[in-house]
Amino acid sequence: MKRSLVAILLLVTLMSSCALFKKSGAKADEFAGYSEDISGERITFPDLSEQAKKVNEEAPKPGEGAVDEDLEYALRTFKDKNKSERYWNGFTVLVYSGVDRDQAFKTRDELHEKFTDIKPEMQYQQPRYLVKVGKFINRVEAQPDYHTLKEKFPTVRIIQDRFQREGYVNPEPVEDVERPD
Template sequence: MNRFSIFIFFIAILALVSSACSPSKNIGTQGADTYSENIAQNRITYTDSLESVMDGSEVNTSIRPNPETPVVNPNLNTQYDINEPLDEFLEKVSERNAESNTYQGFTVQVYTGSSREKANEAKNMVYNLMPDASPTISFDPPNYKVKVGEFTDRLEAQPTYTTLKGNFPVVLIVPERFNVTKED
């Protein structure tokens, strides 16, 4: 009987604690909780050629404004304008890429390890699976890497990856820089 009264006491304490922790007021979105703001002054407005037709005024048919041309609000002060620094940065990147004669792309890596024999086996296996492919072996001490293809983006590398992934334990699409070859 003593255990039963202790059990009932703990249940009562638990009920009191849980009722004290629950919120006592329901929070709604009515009354003083509403919010409104007029941001019409910051919106981009578009010229509309149909506007003049609708109010009956005469329209110059030789010059029609494009309804998709934005009219920039001159009163809008942009404190964090990054156009000029971004243009300068992109120009520097373009100059660096032109000097280095390389481009950023992707390749499919099918083997990485310290064994040259296994690298050659992986290369031969790629030739058997994809006769048109040209796998290459590169040595980055202490590892040999077998890579297949030069792709400009991951999506272009995906079919090669899908073909090879079932035949090798680890197949990865990895980023790599390739030399630009000039065609005559």
């Protein structure tokens, strides 16, 4: 009984104390005459038609500010850089890969007979022989040859390969020269 009486008394005290606190802050009536001018701080944009006229007037005339010379220079340096590299990465169509030398020569001869427009190359990478067709920059370029050869040679596949660049010129070796003391 004592406990319930203490609980009721505590509850009544809490309820009555909440009414004692008043809200802090000003009343709305105090700000009734307030006004603020922020027009000086606002961003303004010019009329769109005026902007279009300015752009048309400032547009460069044909031939003025062209990047043709820069583009030619960039292409020339890109081409020179590629020529200085001995190998390039690409794709080839692998027709035969195996250790049987006779089978490799037979496959190469069949390619010569049946597909006269395709030139096969034969390589020996110990211990296997490879018969390859074509040098392509990307896989999509190799697809036509792949599909043509797939009918006759079912094991044909497209593989990544490295090719020696045609027209590659070895840089001149640096000679050892004695320095004067």
